[in-house]
Amino acid sequence: GENVEQHPSTLSVQEGDSAVIKCTYSDSASNYFPWYKQELGKRPQLIIDIRSNVGEKKDQRIAVTLNKTAKHFSLHITETQPEDSAVYFCAARMIQGAQKLVFGQGTRLTINP
Amino acid sequence: NAGVTQTPKFQVLKTGQSMTLQCAQDMNHNSMYWYRQDPGMGLRLIYYSASEGTTDKGEVPNGYNVSRLNKREFSLRLESAAPSQTSVYFCASIRTSGREQYFGPGTRLTVT
Numbered sequence: 001g002e003n004v005e006q007h008p009s010t011l012s013v014q015e016g017d018s019a020v021i022k023c024t025y026s027d028s029a030s031n032y033f034p035w036y037k038q039e040l041g042k043r044p045q046l047i048i049d050i051r052s053n054v055g056e057k058k059d060q061r062i063a064v065t066l067n068k069t070a071k072h073f074s075l076h077i078t079e080t081q082p083e084d085s086a087v088y089f090c091a092a093r094m095i096q097g098a099q100k101l102v103f104g105q106g107t108r109l110t111i112n113p
Numbered sequence: 114n115a116g117v118t119q120t121p122k123f124q125v126l127k128t129g130q131s132m133t134l135q136c137a138q139d140m141n142h143n144s145m146y147w148y149r150q151d152p153g154m155g156l157r158l159i160y161y162s163a164s165e166g167t168t169d170k171g172e173v174p175n176g177y178n179v180s181r182l183n184k185r186e187f188s189l190r191l192e193s194a195a196p197s198q199t200s201v202y203f204c205a206s207i208r209t210s211g212r213e214q215y216f217g218p219g220t221r222l223t224v225t
Contacts, residue, residue, distance in 0.1 A: 043217065049212055049213075099211075100158060102158070104155055
């Protein structure tokens with residue numbers, strides 16, 4: 001089955017700097033890679049996703065890159081703001097079939113003013 | 114349109130007690146999921162239901178049972194609660210060939 005590894009587990013950056021979170025997956029059949037943001041005491045919410053036929057996707061200050069050959073994908077947040085502080089999860093699944101989403105362990109991002 | 118709802122929000126059980134966590138979605142989604150979230154462990158899949166009438170085990174099914182009552186509702190039952198089941202439980206749903214998995218607000222369960 002699919003296994004997703006996420007690094008780092010904690011990340012602290014100065015406001016305005018960039019943050020990068022990296023994930024690797026094991027199942028080459030996975031073709032959909034979402035990123036979720038979870039604020040304290042809240043439910044996870046989708047912030048950006050990428051399909052395997054695309055190498056990069058950007059939405060304002062956040063971007064995701066995918067290297068299918070290496071089975072790596074990364075989340076990039078630029079010009080970080082205090083409201084970016086949260087736990088971020090990567091995930092992987094096949095977009096067809098049973099659609100089981102396998103999550104990474106999470107990264108606690110802290111933005112220091 | 115309430116999305117995914119879960120009841121109860123909080124629950125405290127004694128070891129050995131049983132309870133059922135309820136989940137419902139009003140988005141006509143086919144697939145529904147139960148996850149547990151422990152500190153530092155991310156979200157781990159307990160059981161899922163790809164469509165009405167089917168259920169399958171996920172990564173951590175031991176100690177749990179599920180029922181897909183109809184297309185809207187997917188319940189999770191703990192027959193004999195143990196302290197190791199102390200966790201936050203999230204229900205989620207997705208439409209067929211959909212992308213975004215929608216999560217419920219979660220149930221915080223403590224087993225003493």
